Amino acid sequence: MQIWLGCGGYTNDDWAAEGLLYEGVRKDAYLETYAAAFNAAELNSSFYAIPGLKAFEGMARRVGGTRPFRMTVKLNRVFTHDRAPQSSDFDRMLQSPEPLREAGMMGPYLAQFPYSFHRTAANRRYLAALTERFVGHELAVEMRHASWDKPEVRAGMTEYGLIWVSPDYPPVGGLPEPQLHVTADVGYLRLHGRNQGSWWEGSSAAERHDYRYTRAEMDEWADKIALVSSDLSELYIFFQNTTKGHALHNAPQLREALAARGLSAAPALSVRDTGRLL
Template sequence: MIETWVGTSGYSYQDWVGPFYPPGTPPGRMLRYYAQHFPLTELNYTFYRVPTPHELVRLAEKAPRGFRYLVKLYQSLTHELSGNDLAPFREAVDAMAQTGASLGLLAQFPERFHNTKANRAWVETLRSGFPDHTLAVEFRHFSWDRDSVRRWLRDRNIVQVSVDVPPLPTIFPSKLILTDSVLYLRLHSRRAETWYADDKARYDYLYKDEELLEWVEAMRQARPRRAWVLFNNCQRGQAAINAERMQQLLRNFPQDFTLIPPPGSSEGSLFT
């Protein structure tokens, strides 16, 4: 059985009010409503500024018991390759981990981050910099699509993120990858024509059932111990719509998937 967690990349979006959140939902009530539908989320604001320990502990306390976070690393650690913010960032995520609300850390690298000796050394710096956390890396450049890279990551207990993206020449391709017992899948978009536009256009996409079922079947074949399935197509609530639909599709295969229920729902309260 595959222990499966489904959620979205972030949850606090004003344009989700209507498509997902009830009309009039203020930002302060979004998390509680979200946790009635999903058991985890990626924290995105931590990419834009270093959080304080108090902030992350407060987030852990605000969510229902059993809710979990995946924390995206600050941009200086993945885009500027600077270690100046590593210690304060570690202090914050260590504090959240002590509450039990953190599943791991996400290092999302840009497409310009190629597979080089220097860049592999930087990944190892991040691994050693967060020794007590599950570390997942998402590569955007195709040069990282090597069996040797997957072996190298496996030897260092680093999860390589699987992605769903358009088939473009230089980006890392869509495929299921296991370098650990955990599958971390991020579904971004299949809109090739807008991939190099701004972020809003890049991630403006609604997955069809047949596209989601491709991943359901891939997971059934790979049979990881645990799967984290996160939707990043966040425009107009499409990520939440697709995440809810993915949960519905997974329920059709109870012999393969143990779907983690939302802790804010009546079903989830039985498991927390």
């Protein structure tokens, strides 16, 4: 099983603090610095505005081809939150990442639906229609409402070739359970942190994700990953708790826990030599 390990986004200004990954690094060099520490990134900016071809060309160029790297692309909010995409939105979403495909860097698309997207007949029809438009492309789907967290839903996803996004959420109720489920040859895990106090009340994503996992919690996830490793050819793991550099502490812990179970998650390379975290 190939493990692609990274974070939700790479333009984290928090990481420019003393001792962290981007200390003394220019913003236009963030991506190449990030790519020396991780072998995958989850592109969040596409949720707010779909980048053009030139933007994706720049990403592929800055990463370079020195070692394998994957980038997953979050669907724009018009597909998941507004749910009123036009044909031009589909064209741009499907065509713009072509430079990543040409560079062998394209991972799955990520459809992150909000908590308000419950399992209703209308929403099931919408998901089916969206799936049709992305036929031929890997599509990972994150459901935040617990009504979708059912074996029959995952069986349907398997039938239609969708990747169930396994989440780690705070134990606040109403959210899917923190289990690693397999619906395709590719798995997808998003680690949001377990900040119970700020999940519903937080005023920003940074507040909600202000949580540092313990080593025991990383061991717990390493055990779950090891259990399904023979069922997957690839597994994407993305830390969302990038606030205050928490992910930079947790990623090496998970790497070590996976290595202890015979699984490699592409350890950091040159960044270790700089003295910065990771």
